[in-house]
Amino acid sequence: MLPLYTFIALMIGGEGILRYITSTQTQWGGTAAIQAFIFLSWVGCAYHVRHRSHLSFDAIRNRLPRKLRLAGMVIDDLIWLVLSGIVIYYSWDVVEMHRMLGATLEGTDSFPQWVASATVPLSWALIAVRALQDLVILLRDPGGAPQPGSGSP
């Protein structure tokens, strides 16, 4: 996540300053920063899947008996897996299409668009891995699984 965030900050801040000083800016800066932002966001999403810290209204779940609480966590993991499957399957279609057409990233001459697009199925695969990991840990050792909200912030 660190290189992606650094890249976004440097591209947007640096481009702004560059344009102010030299009245010119790169054609690809904005597009590349957006791609980095998309990748960063879904990787960040995977982080919160692992820590079960996605925003949720857990006032009721926290008061449920332990077994029901665990069932809720299993359901969450299963939904993540289903959604990941859908996103990976259909976003890969787009990657294939970009590859077939030889599309290049907007503003660049040669950077393949499919490489940028592939970050989406890749990061959702990471989400699926994290959900699976959570599920395995939960089923093996229900007491040892991270509780909702245990990650940061």
Add this chain to the structure above:
Amino acid sequence: MSRDTVVLIASVLAALLFVFGTPIVLCMGLWVAIVCSLSDILPLSNFGQSAMFGLKIFALLAMPLFILTGDLIRAGGIAVRLTDFARAAFKFVPGQLAVATTAACGAFAAISGSNAATAATMGRIMIPEMQRRGYEPVFAAATAASGGIVGVIIPPSLIFIVYGVLLGLSPGDLFIAGIIPGILMVAAMSITAAVISKRNGWDPPARPSLRETGAAAWRANLGFLGIIIALAGIFGGFFSPTEVAGVVVLYGLVAGLLFTRELKLRDVPAVFLESATINGLIAPIVGLSIILQETFTAIGVPALMQGFLEPMMHGYWPAVLTCMALILIAGTILESVPNVILFAPILAPLAAKAGVDPIHFAMIFCVGDAIGFITPPYGLNLFVISGITNLPYMRIAMRAMPYLISVLIAWVLIAVFPQLSLVLLRK
């Protein structure tokens, strides 16, 4: 299965899951996936590809950058200097630290455009300090959570950028329009903080010192410079609203590393990672809200809502009041940016038809949306502060009620007096 049955089943299931603690991003995703797969409304591929295209909006780049600005300003010691100044300036009022917290939130909001960053930063600095001074911990948490809502009203502001882009209004005009409403909200919350503190005997007023205030103001000069860069950059036309977020990030980095020297190079990765985790909470919800909005449109929700609302919105005041009620309800269950994406395109044309100035309506919408940060069940600032303090979410929400009432009063004033939003635009 008929289209209506599928929508009903998906909605009931998503609502049940939400109530029983399933993350909101999952509830949104599941709803869209069920509706797309079991009906002919939209192909399921739309949902799959929304992860790729939902976030592909240049204006949204301001979101991670504003969050990062907040963390850099805090790690570089600039936020502490701003709060020190606020403390010195408000020494003469009861509950000086609580009042200083809300005022410092306002100052911080003028550098960062994110409510979560404002609440988190001020919470980390001020809550321990307030506890040391004898404030009730839950009240301290509620103060930081509530103060943080002005993060998106005092410019620069992420919501204004998204609203402006979506409805074809100038984000720069929205930034100018947000100045007085933002200050009004800070004033309302400061008065509330002072009254509650006085009633509980917390942090009695002390003799103010001009020298101390002047020294604190001088020490906070890097914070003021950040505010000037952000505001002059936008209003002077030097940078676009999104670019200014990037420029202020670089400023925060340079100021922390070279001027205050409280930010060490080895700490920078940790600061970036912290911001990235907050972005990872909010951005997926925003991304999925785009496909949610597309699905709503395909089902005909906007047309249905407009048809339903139009008879209630004949005339200026019925229109304003109906919209305010809807915005308030939406704010309790959804995040601010998705709210803008889902409801602003429906409500803004109806309000304009009723004669409400588009910029004034934007303020009504965005202030109401921001109030949603402290209204359960989905109050982002409450989640953020609960995460920082480990205090129960609902206890903070209950303690934030007086603040909620005060900003509701400010909101009504903003709605009743369009001049508060328009005077700086000379409209």
